[in-house]
Amino acid sequence: MSKAALTLEEVSKHNTKDDCWLIIAGKVYNVTKFLEDHPGGDDVLLSSTAKDATDDFEDVGHSSTARAMLDEYYVGDIDMATIPARTKYAPPKQPHYNQDKTPEFIIKILQFLVPLAILGLAVAIRMYTKSESA
Template sequence: MAKEALTLAEVSKHNTKDDCWLVIAGKVYDVTKFLEDHPGGDDVLLSSTAKDATDDFEDVGHSTTARAMLDEYCIGDIDAATIPATTKYTAPKQPHYNQDKTPEFIIKILQFLVPLAILGLAVAVRMYTKSESA
């Protein structure tokens, strides 16, 4: 018989350094033993208790090794109906701002030519000072 899914209320009780559970991608993980070894420190994990920590986990960009480690800490599934619906903030798309209305191709050409001119000037100065000292 399959074990009943855990509720967020049950998982939320486990929010200390001695007993820490996280909800990530529909699964519940007991990460208590990992708190000390977590590269970001235990506060990062403790701040993700009592909620769906999936976005927190994904936003960091964990390695495949870190993702594989989750399996050893998995203790069950979360009852999705007990997690309140939240909307993740997404910044509105901003149009590219070109204050003086300079055509894009001119900007791109200048981004290439200006550093090239500075490099050429630096080489010329170096060669000039070298020839003066000789």
């Protein structure tokens, strides 16, 4: 006996402690009776309602026993076309952050001048010590 696919809108209505449905791997589960027994507490399950909770379920690393328990809570399949496509997070475009607020051109000039000054100072000291010893 095949059950009709449920829409996200239909499943989203079941989001309370008295009526809690989850979508995991394309299937819908009525976990209301399990809320009090869930090791992570009922808030964890309630926060996963009205969306595809597959990632939430998989990220925890549930045991094979927990996965087998899902069968007794099965309600039907979800119509995947009613679940919004996930978008990959893209951080906003921002200019390079210069922590010390020094303009970049000054840094480049100093990268050239500081070693040159050190070399000049070394040569001057060397010449001064040669002239003192003569």
